[in-house]
Amino acid sequence: MAKGGLGRIAVIAIPYVWLLVFFLAPFAIVLKIALSETAIAQPPYVPVLDLQAGWAGFAEFLSELDFDSFTYLLSDSLYAKAFLSSLTIASLSTLFALLVAFPLAYGMARAPERWRAILLMLVILPFWTSFLIRVYAWIGILRPEGLLNAFLLWAGLISEPLQILNTPVAVYIGIVYSYLPFMVLPIYSTLEKMDDSLLEAAIDLGCTRTSAFWLVTLPLALPGIVAGCFLVFIPAMGEFVIPDLLGGSSTLMMGKTLWSEFFSNRDWPVASAVAIVLLLALVVPILIFQRQAERQQEAGR
Amino acid sequence: MSSVTAAPKAQKVFAPWDDPDATPLVEFVDVRKQFGDFTAVNGVSLKIFPREFFALLGPSGCGKTTLLRMLAGFETPTSGKILLDGKDLSRVPPNLRPVNMMFQSYALFPHLTVEDNIAFGLKRSGYGRKEMEERTAEMLQLVQMKEFAKRKPHQLSGGQRQRVALARSLAKGPKLLLLDEPLGALDAKLREQTQFELMNIQEKTGTTFVIVTHDQEEAMTVASRIGLMNKGSLAQVATPGQIYENPDSRFVADFIGDVNILEGRAGKGLRRDGEEVTGFEYAGGKLSGRANEAIAPGATAWLAIRPEKILVSKTAPKDKSLSNVLEGRVHDIAYSGNLSTFHVRLDNGAIVKAQEANRRRLAKREIVWEDKVWLAWTPGAGVLLAR
Numbered sequence: 019m020a021k022g023g024l025g026r027i028a029v030i031a032i033p034y035v036w037l038l039v040f041f042l043a044p045f046a047i048v049l050k051i052a053l054s055e056t057a058i059a060q061p062p063y064v065p066v067l068d069l070q071a072g073w074a075g076f077a078e079f080l081s082e083l084d085f086d087s088f089t090y091l092l093s094d095s096l097y098a099k100a101f102l103s104s105l106t107i108a109s110l111s112t113l114f115a116l117l118v119a120f121p122l123a124y125g126m127a128r129a130p131e132r133w134r135a136i137l138l139m140l141v142i143l144p145f146w147t148s149f150l151i152r153v154y155a156w157i158g159i160l161r162p163e164g165l166l167n168a169f170l171l172w173a174g175l176i177s178e179p180l181q182i183l184n185t186p187v188a189v190y191i192g193i194v195y196s197y198l199p200f201m202v203l204p205i206y207s208t209l210e211k212m213d214d215s216l217l218e219a220a221i222d223l224g225c226t227r228t229s230a231f232w233l234v235t236l237p238l239a240l241p242g243i244v245a246g247c248f249l250v251f252i253p254a255m256g257e258f259v260i261p262d263l264l265g266g267s268s269t270l271m272m273g274k275t276l277w278s279e280f281f282s283n284r285d286w287p288v289a290s291a292v293a294i295v296l297l298l299a300l301v302v303p304i305l306i307f308q309r310q311a312e313r314q315q316e317a318g319r
Numbered sequence: 320m321s322s323v324t325a326a327p328k329a330q331k332v333f334a335p336w337d338d339p340d341a342t343p344l345v346e347f348v349d350v351r352k353q354f355g356d357f358t359a360v361n362g363v364s365l366k367i368f369p370r371e372f373f374a375l376l377g378p379s380g381c382g383k384t385t386l387l388r389m390l391a392g393f394e395t396p397t398s399g400k401i402l403l404d405g406k407d408l409s410r411v412p413p414n415l416r417p418v419n420m421m422f423q424s425y426a427l428f429p430h431l432t433v434e435d436n437i438a439f440g441l442k443r444s445g446y447g448r449k450e451m452e453e454r455t456a457e458m459l460q461l462v463q464m465k466e467f468a469k470r471k472p473h474q475l476s477g478g479q480r481q482r483v484a485l486a487r488s489l490a491k492g493p494k495l496l497l498l499d500e501p502l503g504a505l506d507a508k509l510r511e512q513t514q515f516e517l518m519n520i521q522e523k524t525g526t527t528f529v530i531v532t533h534d535q536e537e538a539m540t541v542a543s544r545i546g547l548m549n550k551g552s553l554a555q556v557a558t559p560g561q562i563y564e565n566p567d568s569r570f571v572a573d574f575i576g577d578v579n580i581l582e583g584r585a586g587k588g589l590r591r592d593g594e595e596v597t598g599f600e601y602a603g604g605k606l607s608g609r610a611n612e613a614i615a616p617g618a619t620a621w622l623a624i625r626p627e628k629i630l631v632s633k634t635a636p637k638d639k640s641l642s643n644v645l646e647g648r649v650h651d652i653a654y655s656g657n658l659s660t661f662h663v664r665l666d667n668g669a670i671v672k673a674q675e676a677n678r679r680r681l682a683k684r685e686i687v688w689e690d691k692v693w694l695a696w697t698p699g700a701g702v703l704l705a706r
Contacts, residue, residue: 218393219426221414223491224443233439237430 052290184266208242350399361551374542591698624701
């Protein structure tokens with residue numbers, strides 16, 4: 019009995035210890051830096067915790083922490099703009115990804131059974147190449163003398179190259195492309211599970227094909243749609259690589275702001291404060307997502 | 320085929336299929352359905368009358384479900400016509416047919432409550448709010464699911480889901496209700512109970528039911544007529560009693576219930592014990608059976624005799640009316656509580672099954688293994704078949 023109890027505790031403890039070491043501890047460190055002040059030193063902030071000084075040293079260390087970095091974020095409109103811009107880009111990208119992914123997932127789920135595994139493979143295939151390389155590849159496609167413009171010029175649709183690279187459009191293209199599988203897979207899995215006779219029943223009861231889609235297919239795919247939206251929205255919100263490589267200097271996003279505070283300005287406390295604000299902004303949707311998942315699990319039982 | 324037992328004239332029996340003036344609700348006219356190379360339905364012509372409870376019965380893959388789905392509009396016939404109330408259905412899409420279907424999987428919408436499931440069809444057909452609520456309540460009452468109105472399908476048992484599915488398909492008051500293996504997912508006890516409920520509801524609503532099933536007992540219990548299908552064609556269409564007592568082929572005799580089929584030669588027409596029967600030569604012995612069609616003497620024929628119509632005894636039967644007699648030894652006894660089935664091996668090696676009700680307790684059974692026994696039945700108990 020005691021042995022079984024111990025085993026059970028170990029099973030529960032392992033994920034908690036994991037979270038403590040790899041999530042909570044780093045978070046505490048980032049929070050500490052955010053409450054510190056920038057300094058020309060190594061590391062570039064004060065106070066530094068001196069464990070040799072014992073309790074007195076710790077108390078002194080605590081007294082020197084403050085919220086200056088956070089108030090600074092409020093004082094400069096740059097950060098609010100970056101936040102709003104991130105929010106807009108992440109929301110719109112999620113919407114576009116949904117518009118592209120739903121027909122894709124629907125087509126996959128409706129395809130003959132023997133094709134589905136292959137189609138699923140094709141959706142996952144891009145993951146076999148490095149994310150960074152795929153984003154770089156888009157530079158080759160989107161730049162003024164790139165593949166897309168060359169094709170459009172050849173086809174006679176435009177007379178001079180379009181400026182797509184280094185505009186928000188390129189960022190949207192990059193995000194939608196990169197996160198598309200995260201939207202397709204959960205939607206596909208809900209649609210694939212759906213019993214075909216539900217649609218027949220809807221039609222039998224007087225629905226047209228279109229109204230059966232709105233009244234039956236879509237509500238049943240909703241859990242997949244919600245999951246997909248969160249899986250795209252959350253990483254897009256903090257995205258750095260795509261706006262940096264494709265968006266040019268005019269695109270303002272939280273991830274980019276954080277990077278420049280950290281590396282260009284060497285202002286670790288403000289960079290950490292940005293990181294914490296971003297985290298808190300994402301915790302809310304994550305919690306909603308979790309509740310949704312729980313409810314879905316309960317409904318599935 | 321000839322009619323067998325004519326019902327007494329005084330009592331009005333529901334038998335529109337015997338009335339040449341009756342107008343059918345549904346009429347299949349030489350309907351064929353081809354899936355690629357596979358012929359699912361091969362030239363079916365059939366009339367189904369208003370208020371009938373018609374069962375399409377057959378082994379899996381015989382085309383019965385395809386026939387049902389063509390009625391619902393989910394499949395279109397490759398050739399032939401389907402008429403409903405005399406009007407050709409082929410150009411009417413499924414959502415505009417006055418026909419509703421109860422699906423084998425029930426196909427209840429998991430995101431809607433019981434109430435909303437039932438109201439689903441009503442909402443699509445322009446019912447007013449009040450009418451709709453009344454109709455939904457009426458349907459809930461009909462299937463005794465009133466207290467479950469607010470539940471979701473996953474919170475119901477299999478039997479309850481079945482009721483909701485039935486209520487939903489009846490809500491719009493269809494002219495014709497199609498039921499695809501409606502009781503297949505229920506356990507044996509519940510199935511039996513539900514069969515009677517189904518018959519009650521059919522009678523109460525006066526709707527014409529067409530049920531697809533592979534369970535012959537279910538078809539026998541619920542149906543006014545059975546259409547037995549085999550390989551895409553209708554083998555026989557008749558009332559349960561007729562199809563059991565008067566099968567017109569070995570397939571029908573074999574599919575419905577338990578039967579012994581003896582292969583022999585047809586003889587001449589005889590009169591035995593006040594019955595017109597046809598002689599039958601089997602293993603050197605002279606037997607007889609009712610023939611539904613003339614069989615030329617000397618032609619190969621089959622005698623189909625039900626096990627429960629055979630009397631087993633340890634002595635030669637003295638009763639003169641039991642003119643069909645075979646001798647053999649008890650090879651096996653299958654005991655099923657209420658019945659014992661004796662598997663008797665004849666001298667030619669054939670096994671004939673005979674069934675007796677266990678009127679006495681098991682310990683007092685007179686006939687045991689390897690006993691020499693006589694099998695006997697009346698002249699017209701068996702049916703003589705030409706195919």
